[in-house]
Amino acid sequence: MEPLLCFPDPPGPELAKALDTAGYSFTAVADVDAVRELEPTEGWSGAIVSAIESPEAALALCRALRQRETPVAPVLLVVGADQLRTLDSHKELFDDFTLAGVMQDEIETRLGHLLWRTGRGKQHDVIAYGPLALNLETYQAVVAGRLLDLTFMEYELLRFLAAHPGKVFTREVLLARVWGYEYFGGARTVDVHIRRLRAKLGEENAHLIETVRSVGYRFGTARWSP
Numbered sequence: 001m002e003p004l005l006c007f008p009d010p011p012g013p014e015l016a017k018a019l020d021t022a023g024y025s026f027t028a029v030a031d032v033d034a035v036r037e038l039e040p041t042e043g044w045s046g047a048i049v050s051a052i053e054s055p056e057a058a059l060a061l062c063r064a065l066r067q068r069e070t071p072v073a074p075v076l077l078v079v080g081a082d083q084l085r086t087l088d089s090h091k092e093l094f095d096d097f098t099l100a101g102v103m104q105d106e107i108e109t110r111l112g113h114l115l116w117r118t119g120r121g122k123q124h125d126v127i128a129y130g131p132l133a134l135n136l137e138t139y140q141a142v143v144a145g146r147l148l149d150l151t152f153m154e155y156e157l158l159r160f161l162a163a164h165p166g167k168v169f170t171r172e173v174l175l176a177r178v179w180g181y182e183y184f185g186g187a188r189t190v191d192v193h194i195r196r197l198r199a200k201l202g203e204e205n206a207h208l209i210e211t212v213r214s215v216g217y218r219f220g221t222a223r224w225s226p
Contacts, residue, residue, distance in 0.1 A: 002040045003027045004111075005047040005072060007061050008054065009034065014100065015050055015078060022108040031057075032064045035072075043070065046115055048107075050078040052100050062093035074114035076107075097145050106147045109135040127162045129220055131205060134159055143205050150200065153178070157193050161209065165220035168212045190217075 006019065009028035019026050026048070029035050035044075047065055051058035058077070065072040074095040079087065081099060098110050113126045113133045125136035131144040139155055141148045150158065157178050161169070169177075171187035179185065194217060198206035210218045 002042050002045040005029055005035060005044045005049075005065075007047070007049045007058060012050060012052060015048070018107040019048070022111065024111065029061075032061060035061075035065070044072050046074045046076070046111070047072050048076045048078065048111065049094070050100075051083060052078060052080055055083060059090055059093060062090075066093060076111050076114060099145060106140070106142055106145075108138060109133055109140045109142050109147075110145065127159065129162050129165055130208065132162060132201075132208060134162060143201055146202075148200050150197075154193055154197055154200070157190075158197055161217065161219035166218065168215050168218045170216040174216065 002025075004019070004024055004026040006015070006026040006028045007030075009030040010016070011019075011026075011028050027038050027040075029038060047062075049058050049062055062075055062077065065075060075093070077087075077094040077097040078100055079097055081101075084099075087097060095114055096110055098106050109126070110133070112135060113128055127134045127136065132141065133143075134141045134155075136159070139152075141150055141155060141158060157174065160174070160178050171190040174190050175183060175185065175187065179189070194209060194211075198209055201208060208219060210220075212218050
């Protein structure tokens with residue numbers, strides 16, 4: 001795997017530790033000139049750009065990466081909570097983002113998913129649907145760049161549903177498939193976990209789990225309709 005381009009140089013300690021812990025090789029660059037001078041023979045496998053230290057310089061670098069004859073992709077942008085409101089006006093400059101402060105837990109899932117989508121780097125087992133991504137190796141789930149704090153059974157329920165988008169499952173089937181055939185809890189267990197999942201997904205993403213009246217639950221949109 002070719003190294004990731006990392007900005008700035010030197011990277012902040014949180015970013016460097018997150019990349020090292022996730023097992024990614026990276027080369028830090030200070031500017032566009034360094035991108036060309038240090039570029040590997042086979043090109044960069046992707047870029048992770050921190051906008052914490054210098055937002056303007058970070059966005060300028062992202063723009064330059066997009067405008068190259070062979071654009072660098074994917075680009076993961078690291079931002080602070082106070083920068084979220086401005087992301088929409090620059091969304092063409094990056095492929096995904098992560099918040100500083102949760103990088104240690106989130107970066108492997110977000111970056112791994114981006115590299116998986118482009119056929120580069122380590123091939124993680126990832127389930128992705130819209131803003132949701134689940135790393136099946138690390139048992140992590142993120143939605144819209146935010147790490148979800150899930151219990152084991154919440155994760156297992158979300159994983160099962162997300163692995164079958166558009167398919168409706170009764171409560172009894174979910175009990176059997178997620179909790180196991182030897183589990184003797186009632187259907188209320190499923191309802192409680194669904195409520196908790198929707199709350200953790202947040203109001204803007206709770207619709208990912210749909211209630212199908214008199215039947216059960218469905219994740220995502222049905223692939224066809226009568």
